[in-house]
Amino acid sequence: MKHDSWLAKKIASGDFIVTAELLPQASTAIPEIEAAISFLGNSIAAVNVADNPHGPVLSSLAGSLVLVKAGMEPVYQIVTRDRNRIAIQSDLLGAGALGIRNVLCLSGHHQTLTGSPESANVYDIDSIQLIAAVKQMRDQGVLLDGTEIKGVFPVLIGAVANPDMNPLELNILRLAKKVEAGAEFIQTQAVFDVEAFERWIEQARNQKITENTAILAGVMPLSGYQDAETLRDHYMDLSIPDSIIERLKKAGDEGAQKKEGLNICLETIRKIKKMDGVKGIHILSGGKEKLVPEIIASLD
């Protein structure tokens, strides 16, 4: 059995996929996670559990297990920033044992961009090496050092991409490598520049990458122009065009800006949905899980 993943079945069905994200908090309170999950609802194919994106929070492994117990499908995110290959493979075995069936492989935000900039740099392996390691564990049943794994590890392997990274040639070369290494689905960074995304997906289509992996376009509801400016200035992997920031500014007060942010997100989804090669969306709600049902309700 290669996969035992609900998300894999949904992708195979050809349905338009919607995934969302859960950002665990610096908390040991399980009810908090369960409350966040309750907002996400049943239309979500799977929920990503972020791996300490901005500093230490509840682990993505533990968060994923809470989802499994709640009857939801987690995408267990694992970054190569904090753990060496010993710890990563150990956690992956743990994920397999606990019934986690989707793994998303990332390098992660560099520690200097988190709340713990003094942390040591690990980066023993990179994201592509992580994808290949998970594939080896699943398909060959062995660890990187050749040790045989007892039991099954039927996970679906995911990776990320940033459509705004230039030059496009280098971007696509890297995307192709991720898919060749074993990425069966790709969740992209939040799309704000729809035209740039279209150029990217066209290249991915031309190189037949979209035939070999399911591309889920990242979408993010912005809560206002200040939120947008902070995100743009702090994370270089996020490209938010000035036109969007201007549009939010012109919307008016806080409430109006929030509504406009949601409108922009919905417009983006409508445009993306029509593009050939896009299999779904990944809602990057940034901890605002309550917005997810509203986004999903407006999809049809």
Place this chain on the structure above:
Amino acid sequence: MIVAERKTIPELVDILEGHKKILVLGCGTCVTVCLAGGEREVSIISSALRIASRAKNLSFEIEELTIERQCDNVFIEEAAKAVERNDVVLSLGCGAGVQAIAERYLEKPVYAGLNTAFIGILEERGIWAEKCAACGACVLDQYGGICPITRCAKHMLNGPCGGSREDRCEVRPDRPCGWQLIYQRLKGIGQLDRLKRIVPPKNWAPSLGGGCRVIVREDHRI
């Protein structure tokens, strides 16, 4: 070369407080070239310490000396008498130099006056940049002569991260992204195909991960 920076005078005063006869020992090799611990800096730091001593009533007596190489026993010998007639040594050598002096003079406190930073080059006047992480298993042949371990903050071996921009690195926006440089270089020399290969995890054992490193050349052993 090994690139280092001077510790501040208040830091040095903290380190030396309580001592009287101090040898400020410079090194004539890498740290001279990077303007951190050569004869000139020995003179400047000694003067500053004398002023601080008077201001804080510390009664430092400072002797100045610079030898050719602090990491080499042959040259350390030239400092023997000066080391003996002082209570402590403030070494302006790199970390290797400081430890070579300390290993040689077991009874004498030897303090580091510099922060040793990296192996690098003078990029332009007043700017030194890291170029080599001394990982012990060089991969420069595969990356157009640009090191992904040193130049990429995430040591990525298979391409840039999502935060890469054409003109800068996400982690150090004042620096170019190493992977953009590798891409441009490999494209320029017609070797872009090298980037299509999936590079397996690196063996870090020859790097610091394997403990303190020693090279034994049997052909040079007596």
